[in-house]
Amino acid sequence: MRLLPSGDAGLLVELDDLDAVLALHRTLAAEPPAGVLDVVPASRTVLLVLDPALTTVGAVATAVGRTRPTAADRTGGELVELPVVYDGEDLADVGELLGCSPAEVVARHTGTEWTVAFGGFAPGFGYLTAAEGTWDVPRRASPRTRVPAGAVALAGEFSGVYPRESPGGWQLLGHTDTAVFDLHREPAALLRPGVRIRFVDVS
Amino acid sequence: MLTPGPLTTVQDRGRPGRAAEGIGRSGVCDRGSAALGNRLLGNDPDAAVLEVTAGGLAVRAEAGLWLVLTGARCAGPAPHAAPFWLAAGEELRLGPPVSGLRTYVAVRGGIAVDPVLGSRSTDLLSGLGPPVLTARDVLPVGTAAGDPGTVDVVGVLDPPSGGVTVTVLPGPRADWFTDEAHTALTGTGWTVTGDGNRVGLRLSGPELTRVRTGELPSEGMVRGALQVPPSGQPVLFLADHPVTGGYPVIGYVAEPDVDRCGQLAPGQTLRFRRR
Numbered sequence: 001m002r003l004l005p006s007g008d009a010g011l012l013v014e015l016d017d018l019d020a021v022l023a024l025h026r027t028l029a030a031e032p033p034a035g036v037l038d039v040v041p042a043s044r045t046v047l048l049v050l051d052p053a054l055t056t057v058g059a060v061a062t063a064v065g066r067t068r069p070t071a072a073d074r075t076g077g078e079l080v081e082l083p084v085v086y087d088g089e090d091l092a093d094v095g096e097l098l099g100c101s102p103a104e105v106v107a108r109h110t111g112t113e114w115t116v117a118f119g120g121f122a123p124g125f126g127y128l129t130a131a132e133g134t135w136d137v138p139r140r141a142s143p144r145t146r147v148p149a150g151a152v153a154l155a156g157e158f159s160g161v162y163p164r165e166s167p168g169g170w171q172l173l174g175h176t177d178t179a180v181f182d183l184h185r186e187p188a189a190l191l192r193p194g195v196r197i198r199f200v201d202v203s
Numbered sequence: 204m205l206t207p208g209p210l211t212t213v214q215d216r217g218r219p220g221r222a223a224e225g226i227g228r229s230g231v232c233d234r235g236s237a238a239l240g241n242r243l244l245g246n247d248p249d250a251a252v253l254e255v256t257a258g259g260l261a262v263r264a265e266a267g268l269w270l271v272l273t274g275a276r277c278a279g280p281a282p283h284a285a286p287f288w289l290a291a292g293e294e295l296r297l298g299p300p301v302s303g304l305r306t307y308v309a310v311r312g313g314i315a316v317d318p319v320l321g322s323r324s325t326d327l328l329s330g331l332g333p334p335v336l337t338a339r340d341v342l343p344v345g346t347a348a349g350d351p352g353t354v355d356v357v358g359v360l361d362p363p364s365g366g367v368t369v370t371v372l373p374g375p376r377a378d379w380f381t382d383e384a385h386t387a388l389t390g391t392g393w394t395v396t397g398d399g400n401r402v403g404l405r406l407s408g409p410e411l412t413r414v415r416t417g418e419l420p421s422e423g424m425v426r427g428a429l430q431v432p433p434s435g436q437p438v439l440f441l442a443d444h445p446v447t448g449g450y451p452v453i454g455y456v457a458e459p460d461v462d463r464c465g466q467l468a469p470g471q472t473l474r475f476r477r478r
Contacts, residue, residue, distance in 0.1 A: 004375035007455025010425040012375040029223065038222040040423030042447050047423025049222065052458050119225035120421055120447035123329050126225075183331075188320055189224035 003061050006047065011060050013046045018117055018129055021046055023069035025118075026077065026194045033063035041118040041193045043127075077115065077194035082161070082180075083202040084110075084152050088172035090140065094154060097137055097171075106201055108133070109173060114159055114197040119189070124163035124181025126191030135159070143169030150175045152199065159199075161191065174203070204340040205294065208259020211336045212325040212401075213314050214442075215251040221320065222423065222446045229326035232305055232401060232442045232465030236274035239359065240309030243271045243286050245349035250313030251323035253336075255306040257468070258299040262308075264289040268344065269311035269351065275303030275466060276361050285356035286311075303362030303466040315345035327401045328443040362466035366392065369460035371475035374429060376419065376451030384411040388429075388453060389475050393437070397469040401443040403430075404467060410435030411453060421447040427456040427464075439473075441465050 001024070004012040015021050025041040028048070032039055035055025040047040050060050086109075091102045098105060112133055116126035137154045144167065147153070151162040153170035162168060163181035180190045191197070204211075214237065217230025231237040231254055241250050253260070258277040268289045276283045278298030289295055297306060316323050316333045325332040336342075371389065393406040411431050424430070424447065428440045432450045439456065440448075441464065456464055457478065467473060 005373040005377075005455075006375050006425065006452070007372045007427050007458060009427065009458045010423075010455070012422060014375075025223075037219040038228075038423075040222040040446060042422045043420040045420075045422040047222075047425070049219070049423075049425050118447075119223060120445070121225065123225045123331060183319055187221075187224060188226070193223050 003064065005057070008052050008057060009050055011048045011050070011057050011064070013048070013064055014044060015046070018043060020069070022115065022117060022194065024067065027067045027069040028064070029194070033060050036060060042120065043118065077196050079196045079198065080190060081198045081200050082176050082178055084174045084176050084199045086174035086201055086203045088152065088174045090171040091173055094137055094171050094173065105173065106203075109159070110199045110201050114199070116191045116193050116195045116197065117158075118193055119191070122163055122166060124189040124191065125160060126180075126189070126193070126195070128159040128191070128197055129157060130159075137171055139169040140171060143167055147172065148175065150177060150180070152176055163189075204336055204338055204342065205261035205263055206259065206338050207336045208255060208257060208297070210256040211260055212254050212327070213251050213316055213333045213336065213342075214254045214324045215249055215322055217324045217442065218320055218322040225446055226320065226331065227326060227329060227443060227446050229322070229324040229332065229443050231307065233274050233307070233462040235462045236305075237307045237309070239284070239357070240271040240273040240307050241313075243284075243354055243357065244269055244309055244311040244347065245351045246309065246311060246313055246347050247349070250309070250345070251316070252310070253308040253314060255297060255308060257304060258297045258306060260306075260308070261294060261296045263294045264291055265341070266291050270295065271309045273307045273309065273359070274362065275300035275306045277301065277306055282356070284359050286354070300468070301361065302364035304468045305466060310344050311351060312345040312347045315343040326443050328445060362463065364471065366472040366474060367463060367467060368474040368476055369463060370457040370478050371429070371454040372457055372478060374452035374454040375422070377453055379413050379415040379451040380431070380453050381412045381414050384413070384453065387411060389477060392472040392474055395467045395469055395471045395473060399469065401441055403441050403444055404439040404464060406437050406439060406473060408436070411437060413451070419449055419451050421449040423447050424452060425455075427458060427461040428452045429454045429456065439464055
């Protein structure tokens with residue numbers, strides 16, 4: 001891991017791959033160093049946001065250096081089942097891109113265990129990565145101006161669920177009625193980094 | 204609320220601890236000024252205040268209130284950095300700022316709108332929190348737990364007009380930029396453009412050129428980040444900054460100086476010095 005400076009209220013840790021990000025995030029989120037307000041994973045980095053009144057970048061760097069994330073930290077998260085109606089407008093197109101039928105796309109999507117790697121696009125949006133198998137689906141050539149809340153989608157190596165209506169360029173497979181973001185729930189986001197997801201076909 | 208002026212929002216210390224859920228901290232842009240107002244009134248440090256952007260606010264007290272104005276001093280008769288009593292039926296009217304951009308109106312007891320995810324801050328980027336205030340809104344006021352302050356007035360420096368210099372610290376992607384870019388960063392009087400907001404300031408000056416042209420996978424950032432999009436014109440992130448960003452961050456404004464950046468008005472000049 002490489003420690004990169006981010007001013008006096010942050011420390012950015014750069015890692016080799018997403019698995020290392022997941023493991024370090026899980027270790028740090030479970031037991032954040034003193035004075036750390038936020039632990040923010042992304043595709044190759046974990047940012048620690050600290051309160052300069054309570055700690056220093058140096059102390060946080062020392063604490064990060066002492067962590068020993070293990071492979072088990074990659075897979076030990078809470079498991080959530082999401083019921084999905086696979087009626088997405090891009091299901092057939094995704095089948096063509098992957099060289100299989102729409103039914104096989106559904107079988108592969110539900111047969112994969114996904115893990116929330118990181119968020120960032122909007123509150124409650126999680127980038128879901130597959131534990132096994134490879135998904136590589138390009139974004140749509142022209143993004144939609146309106147993707148409904150609950151849309152279950154694919155782009156690149158990731159799957160995701162739109163927490164609220166927004167513009168979006170991901171390929172739509174279907175929709176879920178489960179609220180992935182709820183202001184009256186604590187935590188509000190269902191798809192938090194480390195959470196494992198199984199999609200269940202209820203079409 | 205008689206009129207909110209160009210922009211008035213309810214703010215407190217924000218929603219730290221939720222960035223992994225995609226929820227930014229938000230909160231007041233000038234933490235020091237807002238904290239001073241609450242302290243002068245004996246409020247909880249988490250009490251919500253009004254953040255008035257570029258003055259122009261007019262409110263009427265439905266019941267008598269203790270108030271303190273901090274941050275940008277506005278034209279008009281209201282005292283600044285000094286508690287005063289606004290009797291029932293009386294109005295507070297703020298003119299344009301004399302200097303600075305954001306004025307904080309602290310009320311004894313705090314603004315008691317319903318919190319959203321533990322905070323009363325309006326996050327203009329994500330849309331979380333209470334709505335932006337409009338004329339005819341009625342704002343509830345809470346009850347203060349602490350003793351009222353006994354301070355008549357405090358001597359605080361007004362946010363400066365004209366040029367401001369802040370300390371810049373290394374950013375995670377400093378090595379993505381040319382030596383010329385690093386020289387230009389600290390050797391330039393950057394102009395604060397008119398299209399800044401609570402998300403960030405857009406600065407105008409020489410193009411900050413890169414030695415690396417590849418794409419950067421999005422990564423987390425905090426306020427004070429100087430992110431450089433392909434235009435080469437840096438964006439200085441403030442309270443409502445995105446949780447992650449995909450452009451390289453050349454440097455960070457030192458945390459104690461970020462408050463002062465939140466007071467910069469369009470047309471002011473910002474300089475960076477290294478520590």
